[in-house]
Amino acid sequence: MSVPQESLEALNARASSSFEGAETASSSASNRAPNSAPKIAPQAAQVASSGSRARVWRMPGEGPTAALSAASVAGLAALWWLATHLHWLPPLFLPTPEAVWHAFVDAWHGRIQGGLPLSEHLFWSALRVFGAFALAALTAIPVGILMGVSRVARGLLDPPLEFYRPLPPLAYLPLVVIWFGIDETAKIVVIWLACFAPIAMAARAGAKSATVEQLRAAASLGGSFAQIVRFVVLPAALPEILTGLRIAIGFGWTTLVAAEMVAATAGLGQMVLNASSFLRTDVVVMGIVLIGLIAWGFDLGMRALERRLVPWKGRG
Missing domain, CATH: 1.10.3720.10 (MetI-like)
Structure with a gap:
């Protein structure tokens, strides 16, 4: 079965237009990426930095205990009395x-x-x-x-x-x-x-x-x-x-x-x-x-x- 010459030309034209559209979309996306990256990067860096600080501050067992120890001794003495x-x-x-x-x-x-x-x-x-x-x-x-x-x-x-x-x-x-x-x-x-x-x-x-x-x-x-x-x-x-x-x-x-x-x-x-x-x-x-x-x-x-x-x- 033979395919008409005008149908082949139409398919080639559609494929060419699709490829050009995809290339245009890719180039536009790449052009937008540098502009949008600075808006997200500082926020991500800030979250990572704050997360690191939170992990350091919330280490198990860290922090002063002198006040708690004094309260414990005072409580035991009061209970004894x-x-x-x-x-x-x-x-x-x-x-x-x-x-x-x-x-x-x-x-x-x-x-x-x-x-x-x-x-x-x-x-x-x-x-x-x-x-x-x-x-x-x-x-x-x-x-x-x-x-x-x-x-x-x-x-x-x-x-x-x-x-x-x-x-x-x-x-x-x-x-x-x-x-x-x-x-x-x-x-x-x-x-x-x-x-x-x-x-x-x-x-x-x-x-x-x-x-x-x-x-x-x-x-x-x-x-x-x-x-x-x-x-x-x-x-x-x-x-x-x-x-x-x-x-x-x-x-x-x-x-x-x-x-x-x-x-x-x-x-x-x-x-x-x-x-x-x-x-x-x-x-x-x-x-x-x-x-x-x-x-x-x-x-x-x-x-x-x-x-x-x-x-x-x-x-x-």
Whole structure:
């Protein structure tokens, strides 16, 4: 079947006109794009910028908390005052804040059981806790780092560490007394054991924070194993180590009472145990408050040290 010549010419003419129309529309759209882009780009940039600021400002846990902490302490103190002055609980169960303050004054001047001033109790308790804590930090950090970088060390040291870590200090206290006697050595060893495990575990976990790229870069620069551990692994593990230190000091104070059960004549734990034998709950509460305040103050100092040494923590 033959197609008329005029029909072919009409189709060619229509196709040519369609192509020219499409080309014209494309060129006009391209001519309009530069004019319309400046109207949209600043708005998009502004939204992106404001979104970035919002994300930075709304980071979880960011912002000051001093006012909230002060309100929390004031609320607890007010609740304590109401519970005692409205006789919700008898004084034997919960003494009044005034009675606890008078117990503090009496203890400071040595007018409680035992006759020792409070300063001597504070000295011996601080010596035991912080001495054992320092010894644990000096020994547990290298052990934890070694477990993090060495397969052999991890295989050898992980079983005994995981075995004794969940044990309460009272469980092995009799053995420590048999092995080391009833002098200060046994008390420090018990607290050292309580502090050692969390520090070692934190150091081992922190040693894994160093990335493969960092390790390869240090090795390619000719760093030895000791240099890589010192300048790459240890800085990467520092945030976890500081967290482990904060946890360990809490374990140290909780173990103090158990440690001072062993023939101690001075110490906050011994003072609390002695007062409980005479139902002096005001002295017991006073000792608890002192231990809590000392531990809290140390934790605040550790937080300040953490902000100075690892300011990048939580900002990655």
